[in-house]
Amino acid sequence: MTSHDAVAAASPSARPRRRQRVRLAAFMRHVLLVVACGLALYPIFFMVTTAFKTRADYLANPYSLPWPISFGNFSQAVDGGAFGTWFKNSVILTLGSVILSTAFAALAAFAVARMRWRGRHVFLSVNVALMVVPPVVMLIPLFIFFTDLHLVSTYQGVILIYAGLTLPFSVYLLTNFFRSIPHELVESALVDGSGNLGILLRIVLPLSVPALVTLVVVNALWVWNELLIALVFLPEDRLKTLMVGVTVFQNRYNLDVPVTMAGMLLASLPMILLYLFGQRFFIRGLTAGAVKG
């Protein structure tokens, strides 16, 4: 079998031509990726530039860069929307549900990964299957049930729902990580006379910080961005989340595009900042369920 390289080396004129072709192919690939990146960024570019334009500037030219830069849209957005309240509600729900989900998942994953008991394989399989059950299936019965329990329009009710919905993924991710911790480390703690809970708290969890950060980031992103549950279970104005607030805001400023975009930019800022600082945790977490699936 002759390789291309051998043929190319044999004829003196073939090599530069081949190299040229390779260079052209590489160039085409860059073109393709640059176009893809342009498509990925354009709507964000539109949101950011429009947010800094006056309404007259926007109507005169919707794609130009904003000049002079105007901050008026932001003060109008803050005055017109209840961004402070929405933001506070989203933070409370995200913190509450992520803490609850992580705590319950850590206890369960510890038992699955480190203890022998009947049903642990079934328990893990059930969690894997539940990871993809869509919330809309449970929506109607949960709403009726929570109405009876007076949990609609309360933080506690929605925190329970979000914690429950993120629990299967949390159990799955932490179980995989806890299994990878070397047995000797756990053994040594046993010799020191630690109890089971002590081993979890003093050995396993401190060694699992990367997995915990990944888990918190992924779950926080999911809860922060969720719309359907928030829409149904928190209808009162004082309890609306940022995502529900954003839809209310858009209805109010429908015709004023720059103010709407200023509102959208304010609402996306927390997650964009988190992504810029913790990109690897996003990528690791969002692929964790699949790569070794």
Place this chain on the structure above:
Amino acid sequence: MLRTRPWVPYLYVAPAIALLALIFAYPIVKVIDFSTRLIRGSTGPRVGTLNYRLVFEDPTFRDAAKHSALLLLAVPVLLFISVVVSVLLYERMRGWKLYRSILFIPYILAVPIVGIVASYLFSLNGVVNSILRGMGLDGLALDWLGSERLALWTVMAVIIWREVGFGIILFLARLLSMSEEPLEAARIDGASWWNRLRYVILPELRGTIEFYVVVASITMLAWVFAYVYTLTSGGPGTSTTILELYIYNQGLRNSLPGMASAVAVLLLGATTILIGIRFWFNSRRSDEEVTA
């Protein structure tokens, strides 16, 4: 394995099981029960299959089912773009990390925000149409979200725009975790780019492709409510109404929880079949590994 008293492990899983029972198990049992009852308040008399018959006779439901099925057409598109782009990035071309970071950004944005921004881009006098008119393509400057014929396809394009970031990251992560030796050997043997893709890379990706197709199908069937709600609210008419929106409207707006539950059961059935396919793929693969 730690040595424990036999009941200790159950103590550790009890909180998780209780929460899963409250949020998943109980509502799933209830939704099946509700679908056979005429619900008033929190229960009602049994009516057999009446809710299912009413649902199938409802033209809005048939539209919604058709639209949800059509959205599945986005899955092959997502798969194709994700595989091609991730393979391009995998070849470690200059700047691949920067490309990766940028292509993942849409997936970080919240769906409601994406929907609202896109609703301005695609409006009749929005930026997409002014660009088209500027290029002299006035005939292509259409009412992307306002016409019954186009709206669903526009919604699908927006979904693909955001969701493709996840596919790229997923396939790239799998590629980066595979051993480079077979690929290097193929390259030394002079295999063309296409043959390397066909005979080395795609077989390596098979498991991830199966996973992705199942997850993306479930996403398109049952996790796109926020896109539709913010882009079109199901309109114009019922031209972008999907199953999730139908459940939401019937169950909570029109106070017909029985009919909504029947549709939820159908959706659960479709999801279960898809999950079953995934488990079947997985078990088949581990059989192969055992025999190999």
